[in-house]
Amino acid sequence: MPEVFTSYNNIISPLGFTTKDNYSALLNNQSGIQNKSFGKLNDLFCLATIQEEKIKEYAVKAGIESGFTKLESLSILSIQDVLNQSGISLKEKNTLLIYSTTKGNVDLLEYNKPPVSKERAYLSKMTEAIGNYFGATNIPLVISNACISGLLAIIIAKRMIAEGLYENIIVCGGDLVTEFTVSGFKSFNALSTNLCKPFDARRDGINLGEAVSTILITKNKSLLSESSTHILNGASANDANHISGPSRNGDGLLQAIENTFSKHKHILPDTINAHGTATPYNDEMESIAFERAGLTRVPVNSLKGYYGHTLGAAGVLETVIALEAAHHNQLIKSAGFSEHGVSGKISVINEHKKTTINTVLKTASGFGGCNAAALFAKL
Amino acid sequence: MEIVISSYCRIKNNALIVNGKSIQLAKQDSAAFFLAETYKILGLNYPKFHKMDGLCKLGLLATEAALQNSGFLERHTLDKIGILMANKASSLETDRVHQQSISDKEKYLPSPSVFVYTLPNIVIGEIAIKHKITGENAFFVEPSFNTNLMLQQNNLMLKQSEVSAVISGWVDFDNGHMDALIYLTEIADDSIKKLNFKPLNEELLKQLYQ
Amino acid sequence: MDVLIEKLKVQIIEQLNLAEVKPEDINPDSPLFGDGLGLDSIDALELIVLLEKHYAIKIQNPADGKKIFESVRTMAEFIKSQGKS
Incomplete structure (x- = not known):
């Protein structure tokens, strides 16, 4: 292909x-x-x-x-x-x-x-x-x-x-x-x-x-543009749990992430742009899914503190920012975050930082129990 | 890769057709009455059904009718089943109800149990919850039933994701008017080939939707 | 009080679309959430709408709902305490 x-x-x-x-x-x-x-x-x-x-x-x-x-x-x-x-x-x-x-x-x-x-x-x-x-x-x-x-x-x-x-x-x-x-x-x-x-x-x-x-x-x-990336893979999955409440154990998001990495098991992404809506249950669920996926040390942010939740635009907007940041080898601070408040072990980005970024994982979750993940690699 | 249809359900003009067998109900019935009757005919015992909006009831019932006695859920693991749906009116039927509840400053009373149904993909969620199906999801909104798109997306999901089967279909509910076709599609591996299901193609899909 | 409890049962069934539940199935002292009626988080929010719609009671802090919506009786007692029955 x-x-x-x-x-x-x-x-x-x-x-x-x-x-x-x-x-x-x-x-x-x-x-x-x-x-x-x-x-x-x-x-x-x-x-x-x-x-x-x-x-x-x-x-x-x-x-x-x-x-x-x-x-x-x-x-x-x-x-x-x-x-x-x-x-x-x-x-x-x-x-x-x-x-x-x-x-x-x-x-x-x-x-x-x-x-x-x-x-x-x-x-x-x-x-x-x-x-x-x-x-x-x-x-x-x-x-x-x-x-x-x-x-x-x-x-x-x-x-x-x-x-x-x-x-x-x-x-x-x-x-x-x-x-x-x-x-x-x-x-x-x-x-x-x-x-x-x-x-x-x-x-x-x-x-x-x-x-x-x-x-x-x-x-x-x-x-191709200067910030172009290769879309390695992507997947969606359903929690099959509740139409408005995310699964407590992150099963659906975990499945979407695992399927995204199914042919790229050797890759540990350099950063994650999460959904991070700032509701108590969503962020908790995401943190558990990330920990279960072995992504504990990967720097993660949410852009909702800058844009709010832009619903149907969010997945595109946040991917664009995440890939632009990757192009500049830049980790963007997760706005609004000061004290770790989720039970999953994750590394939330608490200040703007330069680093080396080659691969980016983007995730999203929504009503109806849906979850999605996609993996991008710089050229 | 060969893809087959193992079962289908068509709901149109308050008629319920399952794998060619039709259970006609009186035409003057309201959508609500038709849905309640169909729930009984299918012998369901699922209290959550009564909380759903029309679109979800329609999609869930059509799916239940297609699934009954199909062996579909036994042939596939639940995380390898995708759900792919499309319609014309998105969730507009319920959108109008929510809009009405906020149109008057004096009677401003939005209801969370209405608002939650103002997304078309909730019908996918309801079907997934009922059967614990956790595979891929996608909801498309189209000008009309489009066999080309349905086939194309069905193929893509089966070919390029981890799922081996897809619950696929058209579920539209607009101004009290219902129009649904749900069909079960599967990759025809050796064991499924033996079951002699019809291959999924444009002609068949057009015929089922008629 | 009993009149209010019976009225509430009917209103709860209507507001939450509990089509297969009859008023006599609801024990006024049984917990509304958990096993009993199988209510979920949306139902909890919907009960807040019910109080506003039928009794003109606004619950500002949804966290208060937990105590109020323990059972039909606690709901009735709360409505009484607001002088709105």
Whole structure:
């Protein structure tokens, strides 16, 4: 099977509109999370939202006309950046767009008179609009698999290219902070009223964030970027335990990790970018799975302290940052962490540090008991 | 690699068809009534079923109907079974219920047991939990039932992951309208070849979905 | 008190979709969680919604739920103590 690589990418988040801006913001210890009120109630939430004026400014600059929702505009901007960098086009028959999201244009359900047709709350209608903007030849594929959506999209893109179905796949992940998700996670008692603290003893829940991130997956060696990596393998697995609570012993995540390493048993990754949502149960579960997988000494971080939980975008965004950091041989501090607060023995990164990185493990877990893992190696 | 279909269930227009045998129910029945009746017909005793939203009930029942007497779960270890599903409406049916619960400031009462079903892949989770199936997962959202994609992803999962069998299908629930086709696919190794199942191909899939 | 307990049983069955459970199956003194009714973490959160919906009681700290939701009787006693029955 041919080798498959990650390549050019983009992140649009409260921390910037390019991967470069986002990466330098993290090194400067900036977080996109702010305390604000949201929706109909007067409660204060810790959320990472993108400034509306900024979106308008960039959309106008890029010549994106009205007639697109907020998420569609952000997605178009993000995909456009990757197309510009790589010089490829979605018009080509050998190029596919895969979109990962949990809620897409769910904000359209809120409006009596929405800015575009309510039909665009259907995910395939949304991606059709995005695809049409770029004159895409192939109908975009949508993956909606809770919080592993983004990472699963990368894994499936890799498999499709390895199989020879396409040469290039643009994977774009996006989700917004909406009253829909904020009220839902609040009813779950899952929102922290402070900055989230993944793996910390005082962690008490998630912060929601919004972002769109895009990455080119390709087998074409002429399309590699300076931070390109080889996607060695990836896998998903289910806890088969509870639809909203992770397995207590980390079985599902462990299985995803073990299957990812099934043909790479000799590799001990140099760093792990974990899911690390900062809920008591999730982080505990992850730590147990990492310890059981023999990853006790591998430096691990979560990026949720910078971006909040960006749901369907998280797997793409966090992979992009993890691979950018690997390119710079940089370990990024796990924001919000000060006192070890999980029972599994893991090595949480507590300060920015230079090191040698050749391989990166990325993991994600989500509602419905799903887990995913993928292993990347620098070229 | 040869892939076969060992069993299937089709639910359409409030009719339940299992491996070609149809159990027609009155057409004017509501989806809720149809699902409750089907639960009884299949002889299930699974209290969790009643807590599920329509999409999960539909997917779980279609899967149960396909699994009954199929020998599928006995032929494969549970960590080597994947679940691959797709639909058109994602979880919109339940999304609308949640949205309604937060539309009015005075009656603002979001419910966690509704919100948890506002993700389409929860149906995969429910099936996995019922049978302790822990293999690969993937949920796709498509403009309509797409045999090409279903076959392609089924093949990829069997070829490029550790699973040897996949519970695959289309599960759509939108504005009270149900549309499901669940089918069990397996890599035809020597022992399975002896069972003379039909090979999985586009024509067969189209025929089953009709 | 008994009237409130009976009313609560019906409301719990409805709110938690316990379709195969009848009010007489619920012993007011048996634990709600654990083996009894097979309730889970979502049900615990849903009971908070029930109190708000039917009794206008807001539980600010969900951790308080543990004591309140020990049994149907403890729930009833809590509602009484809030002067909301």
